[in-house]
Amino acid sequence: MTTVEEPTATAQTAMSRRSVLQALSGLMMGMFVAILAGTVVSNALPTIISDLGGSQSVYTWVVTAELLAMTVTVPLWGKLADLVSQKLLVQSSLGLFVVGSLASGLAQDTTMLIAARVVQGIGAGGLTALVQIVMAAMIPPRELGRYAGIFGAVFAVGTVAGPLIGGVLVDTSWLGWRWCFFIGVPFSLLAIVLLQKTLKLQQVKRTGVRIDWLGALLITAGVSTLLIWVTLAGTSYDWVSGTSAVLVGLGVVLLAAAVWVESRVAEPVVPLTIFRNRTVTLTVVASALVGIALFGGTVFLSQYFQVSLGYSPTAAGMLSLPMIFGLLVSSTVAGQLITRTGTWKRYLVAGAALMTLGFGLLATIDAQTSIVLIGAYMVVLGSGVGMLMQNLVLAAQNDVPAAQLGSATSVLSFFRSLGGTVGVSVLGAVLAARVTSDLGALGGPDGGGHAAAPDTTQLPPEVAGLVRDAYGDATAELFLIATPLAALALVVVLFIKEKTLKTTSGAQRLEEERAAG
Structure with a gap:
């Protein structure tokens, strides 16, 4: 049974607006690079795949690999946020994003690029889940609306700027497509530093915490199987085919097993x-x-x-x-x-x-x-x-x-x-x-x-x-x-x-x- 100790400090007081805005600076910068990662390569992909000698199927997987990794890891990041330091988790997800971005930019072939995009996606999944979780920890629901414009502005700028930045980088001879991945690194490192200085969340010490790794594995495998099916169906094989039946059946069985596990463990992922x-x-x-x-x-x-x-x-x-x-x-x-x-x-x-x-x-x-x-x-x-x-x-x-x-x-x-x-x-x-x-x-x-x-x-x-x-x-x-x-x-x-x-x-x-x- 998980035991919980008393908070390490006296009762948490409401953060001032200035403190919230300072903490949001690092959070929003992290969110910006996560959004940028998904949009900056859109105009650069034809050049990237041509340069690395990839095929049309690889073209799809460079996008899908990051999206799959981001989607399936979100529940695990969310559960970890209920158990351990949210500040450490945000910084860890940014660190993973930096590693994935550097590896993507240094990729020498499409296999390395796809593997690096998976790491990048895991980091982006953490940012996607954790930014809103940390905001809820700092800000009362009644006040959250006040900061919705900041979140919307970051979302808008990242969405619009990504394809434009990617196009400019590819067309600039002394930079090239590799900077589509490198460009997020300094922003991520700066976000880690800002969070260290500005994010002051009260820690609750916990002993005996157990993470449901089996449930996380089954959820990840089941959802990934179904996502691979819907991603490739209609191109690599027909929607109604033997391959579709196998993938759907396997995905359903894995998710059914995940539900069984989640209903019986003390600290389920979901x-x-x-x-x-x-x-x-x-x-x-x-x-x-x-x-x-x-x-x-x-x-x-x-x-x-x-x-x-x-x-x-x-x-x-x-x-x-x-x-x-x-x-x-x-x-x-x-x-x-x-x-x-x-x-x-x-x-x-x-x-x-x-x-x-x-x-x-x-x-x-x-x-x-x-x-x-x-x-x-x-x-x-x-x-x-x-x-x-x-x-x-x-x-x-x-x-x-x-x-x-x-x-x-x-x-x-x-x-x-x-x-x-x-x-x-x-x-x-x-x-x-x-x-x-x-x-x-x-x-x-x-x-x-x-x-x-x-x-x-x-x-x-x-x-x-x-x-x-x-x-x-x-x-x-x-x-x-x-x-x-x-x-x-x-x-x-x-x-x-x-x-x-x-x-x-x-x-x-x-x-x-x-x-x-």
Whole structure:
């Protein structure tokens, strides 16, 4: 049985706003490099794979390896945050990220690059889970909205700056693609130093702590198996095939074994009792749907801008600014209003409704749609996501015991990432099939399947027109599929019961729970 000693200091006092902002400087820098790692290579990948002599399947795995490692390790980082020093964990995840980044930048072949991306992904998974956990430990739920704008700004800058920085680095002869990985290293090291100086979390000494490594292994293996299936299905093998059946069956068996183990150990990685909480269960479902719709729908916008509308990679990155602007403004305004009034459900409902409307509007686009109109649609979508995504975490954190803050937060992050991975894979397969079908029916080149998106500037005008139309129609179909998923998220949000936001931080609540227990 795990025993817990009394806190090493007197009762935790609320941190001043200045102290919170100082601590957030290191946390947000860490979050920035995690986001940057996922976006900075997008425009550089063709050059990287060509330079290392890789194939199209390797192209996929350079992206997937990091995403898989990040997704499957989030629950373990979250559980560790409930057991050991959160400050040490954040610094450890940053350290792993530095090692993975350096190894990626020094890679001499694709095998080394993929292995290094796995290490980078494990570090990014820690940052994804731990930043929000540490914020909840420092800041009362009632005050969290005040800082939502900072989180949104970091998310926006990392998302937009990544592809632009990657494109510039690749095009700069004296730097090159390796700096796409090196560039995050100084930021990570600076974040470690800042956290050491500014992050002052009270430590609770624990003895006899036992981590459920078997459960962690089974969860990781089961989820990885299913993610590999959805990532490669439709390209390496058919969705309905013997390989699919084997992978799905193995994934289900591993996860069933994980549930059995988690229900019997003293310190489970994912406490199953947490799902008895209605708010947690509903926010988890909503987060997964948001992940599927958001990442599955928007990841293909850059391709649409380049192939259907003929913009350069750098310009395509700039054209995503309207959505980021909507996200940043809505998250900031909603956060301030939540802090001022203490009510939050109306913003979840409004956000889900706007997200559904945004996807519905984007489902009408084609290769001739005005860029101004598309920008307006993206503002609507971004505004909805800004009000919804972060406040789902707030609702769950407000309704669980402080001792389960880490598990609850990481479960939400895990299912959002899982939904995003599934969405990208499935909708990517839908897009490839639609493009292949349309171009095949018109007698044009096969732009789908295993091939990368074609460069329309290198095609004859009449063929380029066919390709632009095919990709425009296929992208609209993806948003049409995403629309009912967003609507389902709206229905789920309506069933979340609004509860008064707590006015004490996670650290203070934990002390109260320890004293009462």
